[in-house]
Amino acid sequence: xxxxxxxxxxxxxxxxxxxxxxxxxxxxxxxxxxxxxxxxxxxxxxxxxxxxxxxxxxxxxxxxxxxxxxxxxxxxxxxxxxxxxxxxxxxxxxxxxxxxxxxxxxxxxxxxxxxxxxxxxxxxxxxxxxxxxxxxxxxxxx
Numbered sequence: 001x002x003x004x005x006x007x008x009x010x011x012x013x014x015x016x017x018x019x020x021x022x023x024x025x026x027x028x029x030x031x032x033x034x035x036x037x038x039x040x041x042x043x044x045x046x047x048x049x050x051x052x053x054x055x056x057x058x059x060x061x062x063x064x065x066x067x068x069x070x071x072x073x074x075x076x077x078x079x080x081x082x083x084x085x086x087x088x089x090x091x092x093x094x095x096x097x098x099x100x101x102x103x104x105x106x107x108x109x110x111x112x113x114x115x116x117x118x119x120x121x122x123x124x125x126x127x128x129x130x131x132x133x134x135x136x137x138x139x140x141x142x
Contacts, residue, residue, distance in 0.1 A: 001060035003096050007078035009058060014043040014126050016080045042077055043126065051075040107136040 017039045024032040032038060047055040052062065052075070061067060079086035086092070103109070111117075112133035121129040 001063040003093070003100065004063045004076065004078075005058055005060040008046045008052070008062070008076060009056075010120070010126055011042045011046055011078045012125055013078075013080075014122050014124070015039055015041045018084070040077075040080075042080070043122065045075060045077060048075075105139075106142045107138055110135045110137075 017037050020032055020034050020036050020038060023034050026032065046052065049055050051072075074081060077085075079089040079092070112135050115130070115133045118128040118130070118132050121127045
């Protein structure tokens with residue numbers, strides 16, 4: 001749940017584009033014509049308060065089974081969605097779980113408060129403007 005909430009708050013890729021293969025009717029009656037390239041904001045979707053109450057708050061419990069019921073699968077799309085989503089999604093999730101588990105089993109981590117809080121630098125890939133500075137302390141007996 002923590003990894004998913006981190007990906008919601010800080011999606012690695014902020015947007016994707018797709019060419020419409022057919023006319024797409026919208027709820028308000030307008031139509032996106034076939035052939036138009038649409039940009040989908042992953043960051044905007046993940047920070048939409050209609051989908052995610054208090055969208056800037058880190059709350060891993062959003063992804064508990066009871067809180068996920070009834071939520072559209074399109075509301076959480078860190079790897080895009082549909083037939084052209086990220087081919088490495090499963091590998092990336094597995095790799096993140098291993099890295100986080102191994103790191104937390106060996107170290108205590110803190111944000112380096114001697115440096116300013118990280119600021120998002122939105123590019124093709126979402127980054128921290130001046131890096132993300134952490135302090136690591138080995139756990140006793142490890």
